[in-house]
Amino acid sequence: MSRVKTWERALLLQAVLLCASAGAVTPTGVTKVSRITGATPSGESLPNPNQTHTNYEVYGTDLGIVWDKGGGEVFLLFGDTFGVGWCGNGGCGGGWRSNVLARSSDTALADGLTFSTMIQDSTRHAKEILPSKKVNNDEMTVIPTAGVTVGSRHYIHYMSVNHWGDAGRWYTNYAGIAYSDDNGQNWVKHPTARWQNNASWTNNFQMGAFVKNGGFVYLYATPNGRFGNVYLARVPEGSLLDINAYRYWDGNGWSASQAAARPVVIGIAGELSVVYNAALGRFLMTYLNEHRQAVVLRDAGTPTGPWSGEKVLASGSAFPGLYNAFIHPWGNTGTTLYFVTSQWTPYNTFLMRATLVGDSEGSNLLSEPGFETQAATTVMAPWWLEGSGGVDRAVGQARTGQDNGFVRASSGWNALKQSVVVQPYTDYTLRGWVRTSANNSAGFFGVRGPGNGPILGERSFGSLPGYTEQVVSFNSGANSVVEVYGGLWADGDTWLQLDDVSLTRGANLVSQAGFEQQLSTAATSPWYAEGNAGIDRGLGFARTGANNAWARNTDGWNALKQEVGVTPNTSYTLTGWVKTAGTHSDGYFGARVLGGGPILNEVHFTQPLGSYTQLSVTFNSGANHSVELFAGMWGHGTDTWIQVDDLSLTRN
Structure with missing residues (x-):
């Protein structure tokens, strides 16, 4: 029998519990693993496997947005980059390129992150992949903010910077999407896949983070600079370049109107990164909170949240001048988090690692609930x-x-x-x-x-x-x-x-479960109608309150439905109260995969229900982070209807 030290056994048990519970986490023990870009200064002992100053004429750069590009590689995407003549302190000097791109197949991150190569325009010179005018108060630079790959096409979300302002503030002309079909060598800025800024510089979709999930690409976004809230849109994977295909989270559901977007997270947020951690079954979000002088982490069970309160990932007191944490998709386990960060004074990027421990406060939506990381701050944020x-x-x-x-x-x-x-x-x-x-x-x-x-x-x-x-x-x-x-x-x-x-x-995950907040006879977010369906408002047909939903027709499928966020591979119970016409013969109440996908479970009710009758369905969410709840009926040549009220979806 092998002997295991007490502390090793404790770490092993913690790892097992984390993976088994798939719960919320808190980052601890953050350390620098290696330098990624730039030359090693005197006195620094970090590994520096890429030597980008000599190999690619990258002396100073920042960001390091990283995503899985397929083919056993990741892309690493950097911002303003300087070569020979770099000033040596911050973003300034000679050899300026607005952005550069590297590829890496390194899976052993414990000793650092090694490039396969950088995209080059001449031997040993990293190429500017998205050009900019480099004219102040016109287009000063073009900075990437996110990347994603769908199939064999690669996409970059970028911002066109009009001019720089005070620390942490800058002003953008627009945000856009560029794409490459040749493994990143050449990129095209799509002319209409853009979010134009407004005259007051307050458009909420100027900086972003991409996440693929369930056939959609989710775009988390903030206004220009580092002082905005986080908003959310999504688009089918095959429609990333169609600006009209994006739908915006309005607090309850998905709207075609960008103006309807409501925050999913209260900032102060800059340089977002969002990933899905399969080992935890959680989405992880990082960003710089300037007021807290720290890069923070939040987590959630679904793309729309609710997102946990902020947890300090890395502080400015420990790592002066840091301003981002782009999560590496391959260093994303139940107990370890690898990420790329930038520090301003060396103006270069580093690979860092944090240990994730279980968080009993994962359901708490407040940040700093016990005021425990206030000592290093000059203001009380987030309080x-x-x-x-x-x-x-x-x-x-x-x-x-x-x-x-x-x-x-x-x-x-x-x-x-x-x-x-x-x-x-x-x-x-x-x-x-x-x-x-x-x-x-x-x-x-x-x-x-x-x-x-x-x-x-x-x-x-x-x-x-x-x-x-x-x-x-x-x-x-x-x-x-x-x-x-x-x-x-x-x-x-x-x-x-x-x-x-x-x-x-609260436990009920159904929004507007009694339809009381529906302000029209036509169903509005978060409820949606299929066929002929809508809302009875104050007509005396409700089980409780003033309103209820209905579906009515002589033929076809007619239903009310709502998309609800769920935790994958989890058991849920859906209940609701239904009443029908005497002619009713073919109704269904249940949950299915989004977009009319496979049924997860349903009740088929074929007999008339002369008074409100409670129906109940238990189902497992499977691999899904969102499901579609529905109550509806088929018409078979005779006028028939159902009425629905007081729904509930709870986790078992």
Whole structure:
């Protein structure tokens, strides 16, 4: 029998549990593995397998967007690049190319990342693959932001930069897609696959990250610069160059209108990277949060979320000047994460590695719930302060860990608050632990609309001498973003301490399950009609509330349907209440793969249901991250109808 050291056994057990649970993770132990680009400076001991300064005249560059290109290789795509005459500090100097591209077949990342080659325009000179005018206030440069391969065609999402602004701010003319059919040697900027910016530089689809999933390419996007929220669109894999084929996440479903897009994540977000981690069954998202001076990670079970709160992946205090983390698709396991990062002062790229550990707070949508990584920041992001307060850092005041938030003042409203994305008309529960000074008489913990909007739910409290849990259940209403807060009205020297805050979604995954928020007789997002179907509004036909859905016809398939995000290979139960005409003979209630795909399970109801009757279906999601729920009927030459109300989908 072999002997295993205790710490080795613990790591092995952790790896097994991570893979078995396919749950949320937290990154720890981030380290630099190797230099990817540039020359090795004096005193640096990192491996430098590519020697790009001599092999490709790449002395300084950034980004390093990496994706699987097929054929046993990945592409690595870099931004503004400098050669002979590079200034040696940041992006400046001679030999300027707006972007360059490398290929790699290296699968052994533990000792570094080695190129197969770089795309070249002459011997030992990396080629600029997407040209730019290089004229300030016109087109200063063209910077890639994402890449994806579908079949044998490769695609790059890029931004045309009009001019650079203050640190972390730049302004784009448009974002576009280029493609290559010759293994990356030559690229074509498609003339109409573009998202034009507006006069106020606020279009939300200027920088991106691509993910392939379920026959779609998902495009996560932000405005230009590093201070926007994250939005989402998707397009069938074969239609990437058709700008009219994109559909935008509107908080409930998919809209053809870009203006309908709502955030999936609250920024401050720059240089996105999003991948699917098959070992975890989770989507991982990284970006730079300038306000936190850190690259952060979020995870989610479905492309639309809900996304977890931010978790610090790599801090600027440990790695000065870092500003991205592009995840390597081949270093993407249940316990290890490899990614490419840039640092400004050396203006070059590095391979880094983090260890992933299980996260019991994976369902928590709030970032920094225990205030534990505040010590290195100059502001309180992602928490914000109204009035007077801050963070107690390792002073023995926390409920758990070593830090907690506080407010303290002699007068006025003083609160800690955080904005978070929610799905409209969905139930949530907010929890947090609070204690106060003895003279507190007007403390409040709750949720409201953004920008100090209407209160959705709150608890009031007086003096709390010890940490006491506050629980608030609420419905998000029409909001896609809400504001969580804990605070007090001070009267004399008054204080409040806050710790261990969580926001979790309710169990029912069906949006607008009772149709009460449908504002038209025609079904609107997230509900969609097939054949002749719609909404009864205030007609007295509902099981509960005022509204219900219906389908009615003499022939053909007629149904209401909704796409819902699910975790792959997981059991779910779908329930709903159905009533039919006396002529009814052929109805179905169930779940299927998107786009009219295979049925996952369904109930076939052939007898008339003279009053609302509950139907129930249990199914396994299989490999899918989204499924289509449906309730409908076939007409067979006679006028017939069904009515549907009060649906529920819960994970078993």
